[in-house]
Amino acid sequence: MNKIVGLKISRILFAGLILMACSLPGTVFAQQAPDGVKKDLLEKGKLVYYKRCVWCHGVEGGGDGPSADRLFTRPRNFIQGTFKIRFTDSGELPLDADLIKTVTNGLPGSAMPAWGGFLPPAEIEAVVQFIKTLVQDRDFNDAEDEEVFVQEFGSNPWGTKEPYHLGVPQEDIDAGKAIFIKNKCFECHGGEGRGDGNPTMKDDWGFPIVAADWQQCWNFRGSRRNHFDPFNIVRTVSTGLNGTPMPNFKDQITVEDRWKLAAFVNSLCPRKKMDRLTNKPVPDFLISSLYTEGDIAEKIDDPMWAASDHDPKIVERGEATLTNPRKNYIAMAGQITRGKRNFDPKADNLWVASRWNAEKNVIYYLVEYHIRFLSSDPEFPDAVALQWPAKLQDLFGAEKPYFIMGDSKKPVDIWKASFLAQDYNATNAPKDDGYKLAVTLTESVGHGFDAVAAKESEPKVQVVDSIFKQGKVSILFKRELTTEGEFDVQIPSEQFIPVSFLQWAGRDKEKDEHMAISTWYYTILEPPLPDSLYYMPPIMAVVFIGLQGWLVWMTKRTRKMFEEGKAIRDFLPDKG
Amino acid sequence: MNKTFISFVVFVVTMLVFHNVVFPIMNIKEFSWVMNPYVYYLLIPITLIFINITLRLKPPVSLIALMVWVLGFYFYKYVLYPPIPWTLFITYMVMWSIGTFLYVSQDANTFREFRSPIVKTIIGEYKIARIVLFALLPVLVGWMTYQSIYPTFQEPVELRTVHPAPPATTKVHGKTWVLETSRNPYRVDEQDNYKNSFPFLDADKNEYMKNVTEGGSLFFQNCHYCHGDQLNGIGMFSHVFNPTPANFIDPGTIAMLRESFIFWRVAKGGPGLPNESTPWSSAMPPWEEHLSTEEMWKIILFEYWYTGWHPRTFDTEESYVGQWEKEGKPGGAH
Numbered sequence: 001m002n003k004i005v006g007l008k009i010s011r012i013l014f015a016g017l018i019l020m021a022c023s024l025p026g027t028v029f030a031q032q033a034p035d036g037v038k039k040d041l042l043e044k045g046k047l048v049y050y051k052r053c054v055w056c057h058g059v060e061g062g063g064d065g066p067s068a069d070r071l072f073t074r075p076r077n078f079i080q081g082t083f084k085i086r087f088t089d090s091g092e093l094p095l096d097a098d099l100i101k102t103v104t105n106g107l108p109g110s111a112m113p114a115w116g117g118f119l120p121p122a123e124i125e126a127v128v129q130f131i132k133t134l135v136q137d138r139d140f141n142d143a144e145d146e147e148v149f150v151q152e153f154g155s156n157p158w159g160t161k162e163p164y165h166l167g168v169p170q171e172d173i174d175a176g177k178a179i180f181i182k183n184k185c186f187e188c189h190g191g192e193g194r195g196d197g198n199p200t201m202k203d204d205w206g207f208p209i210v211a212a213d214w215q216q217c218w219n220f221r222g223s224r225r226n227h228f229d230p231f232n233i234v235r236t237v238s239t240g241l242n243g244t245p246m247p248n249f250k251d252q253i254t255v256e257d258r259w260k261l262a263a264f265v266n267s268l269c270p271r272k273k274m275d276r277l278t279n280k281p282v283p284d285f286l287i288s289s290l291y292t293e294g295d296i297a298e299k300i301d302d303p304m305w306a307a308s309d310h311d312p313k314i315v316e317r318g319e320a321t322l323t324n325p326r327k328n329y330i331a332m333a334g335q336i337t338r339g340k341r342n343f344d345p346k347a348d349n350l351w352v353a354s355r356w357n358a359e360k361n362v363i364y365y366l367v368e369y370h371i372r373f374l375s376s377d378p379e380f381p382d383a384v385a386l387q388w389p390a391k392l393q394d395l396f397g398a399e400k401p402y403f404i405m406g407d408s409k410k411p412v413d414i415w416k417a418s419f420l421a422q423d424y425n426a427t428n429a430p431k432d433d434g435y436k437l438a439v440t441l442t443e444s445v446g447h448g449f450d451a452v453a454a455k456e457s458e459p460k461v462q463v464v465d466s467i468f469k470q471g472k473v474s475i476l477f478k479r480e481l482t483t484e485g486e487f488d489v490q491i492p493s494e495q496f497i498p499v500s501f502l503q504w505a506g507r508d509k510e511k512d513e514h515m516a517i518s519t520w521y522y523t524i525l526e527p528p529l530p531d532s533l534y535y536m537p538p539i540m541a542v543v544f545i546g547l548q549g550w551l552v553w554m555t556k557r558t559r560k561m562f563e564e565g566k567a568i569r570d571f572l573p574d575k576g
Numbered sequence: 577m578n579k580t581f582i583s584f585v586v587f588v589v590t591m592l593v594f595h596n597v598v599f600p601i602m603n604i605k606e607f608s609w610v611m612n613p614y615v616y617y618l619l620i621p622i623t624l625i626f627i628n629i630t631l632r633l634k635p636p637v638s639l640i641a642l643m644v645w646v647l648g649f650y651f652y653k654y655v656l657y658p659p660i661p662w663t664l665f666i667t668y669m670v671m672w673s674i675g676t677f678l679y680v681s682q683d684a685n686t687f688r689e690f691r692s693p694i695v696k697t698i699i700g701e702y703k704i705a706r707i708v709l710f711a712l713l714p715v716l717v718g719w720m721t722y723q724s725i726y727p728t729f730q731e732p733v734e735l736r737t738v739h740p741a742p743p744a745t746t747k748v749h750g751k752t753w754v755l756e757t758s759r760n761p762y763r764v765d766e767q768d769n770y771k772n773s774f775p776f777l778d779a780d781k782n783e784y785m786k787n788v789t790e791g792g793s794l795f796f797q798n799c800h801y802c803h804g805d806q807l808n809g810i811g812m813f814s815h816v817f818n819p820t821p822a823n824f825i826d827p828g829t830i831a832m833l834r835e836s837f838i839f840w841r842v843a844k845g846g847p848g849l850p851n852e853s854t855p856w857s858s859a860m861p862p863w864e865e866h867l868s869t870e871e872m873w874k875i876i877l878f879e880y881w882y883t884g885w886h887p888r889t890f891d892t893e894e895s896y897v898g899q900w901e902k903e904g905k906p907g908g909a910h
Contacts, residue, residue, distance in 0.1 A: 066797055278814060285818075403857050
């Protein structure tokens, strides 16, 4: 009861604030009663709810269905009427259209799938009406106490187009960055927007919550399956996210400036080809290692390793990084197959680039991933590993070892870098030059998730550089292509070699098989460009010119033979 | 002005207008009898013929052949839905080209007419055409050579058997199950009687819904990460794994399999697969490590209840097929 009274009071206060805001000149709000419950749809909606939704959202809509405890983010608790993605002002009930959009498009980055295309629109509308009846603390039919103010969002000033929304002028993006700094968005979202600002946030129900990682916009809850559209960011900045620490900025930032801020946030997200079914980037299943002459830089910030995360086919690269290896997107998930399962992995993906040098017999892998906060506990360090078939030469065809740390017959070679950041505290303010990492490299042989043993032979893999900067871990691995150890992978050039990735979040107390994992990818050591590339095309062109000359000569000769009567032309039938 | 040239311009303009203006109007998401890409396509030659006849352009055979060939290319490339793979596209275009050639060469008059501009270009009667063509073609050949030598790498294609042959028996938690004769112990009643029952709400009222509720709860604690909240194989982790998780809505999975087969696959998971089904990359757990036999059967019961499919049976095959025909495509897949 107390809670309800408290809510009422806060709502009255809130209404007061809104009245004040309304009296400001130039601010226009569309004020209306909330959308009432359409009673005739409830029966149909109930049928849908108890078949499709109850498993996560619970029998009474308390967000406590059987799956809830194993989900991060937890399913929505409907009882308080708190809904994140709305067109209405902070703290207010959503419109029917908002809820329908949420059900239709799902909430990316959570377990909520897109129901549009699966359920007919009529069923979605019906279940939304039923969900409104699960709200106990507030009443959609109460037109007196529940007013909603539909926010003003303006329109896209640059007219950018789906799917990638490219082409916003740089000065507007820079202006957006200034707004980002002025409004201290970094306090939660981190210095470069990776959501690494504040490790202590809780939602209205006391569950831990993290800020969005702007560099992974495909996980924005409100992205509405249109991840690169700045409108979604304008909407969230204008209305806040109810139930979370995300406030609205409608009074602090003008609508025009919100679009610029959105353009800045939007510019951080790498443009990748998206899988329309899963709404995630399509993984780069082949990691090409670039043939490099001379020394390969052993510093991560060397221009040799510089490359944006954008797909170079979508966003053209600058001159300086044109010939650098691209960063390959590797999708990661919790290891939910064997032993202690990881239902809430902390890394969604890795980015991997590679170079190799034949004369020096070395290969480098630069592995990067976003993680909001690192562990400070030496017992549970953060870690990332590359996993290879230990006996590549014994594999036949497409055969590979079991992707979760090998099997009894086909062992894997695991290069694991465990690390703790130095002078690091998760609550520190953003630090531009990042934190040095104290890295320990272990090489292990895996004969199964429960049979991983450190190698007895001398370690050959080196971590030559590493850093944790603004929510991003970067680690540069180096190894010789061929080594002596029995369980060392021998890396041939011009061959497809299976490789996969493992990652442990120390703060989440992950270790051993409790980790994040990728499936098998391939890597290939690209050979240098063949010399024939330079002499064959002119040769073929000259040969073709010769052919052309022959054709002319032949045709002219035939003409001459016709004229001299030495040959007879084809017979034409009488036209009558 | 040269009539041939006018006819050529008419063709180019018509194609551009149709493709950029008419196509977006007529190619709507849900085809109707009039508004669909095929009607749109038929309108192009009709328009072209109409214009050429009214203006009395009488285009030469070589231009007609060009138009026919381009229209075929346009059809396979842009109009035909769903889009075809490029190997098929090449096959179709080879046949289309042969057809076009047969059309111009069927008659000695038309064939000579068709050849004449080509011959005139070669011997130099069309001077500019010869210079342009003979200069461009070698450059094109050089470029194509460069393209074909430039090394590109694509990951190898891997084939796998989706539904491998099951073993005769499987041993789960100490008990041996004969796949030929094993039934789901919880399938105690006709599933369709519970189509509109509520999990949880009706769990106290009857045994069947109690088991469906328990199976569903287990599914949403363990399986939905990959197989999805909609049982369509699109869960929050499914994009990571390769092979992608099974889609139970699809008529090619549980709908055509027997429950005992599903039980074997659930109990033994990825590591229990034979080599032709790539056991090394399947993320399917051997569920016997995490769940009891009873729990696995309940999950299977739930999967059929949720999708509306009936498990394949051999002794009552007729009734199963009959059910299918009566209802059309079940499972809420649209």
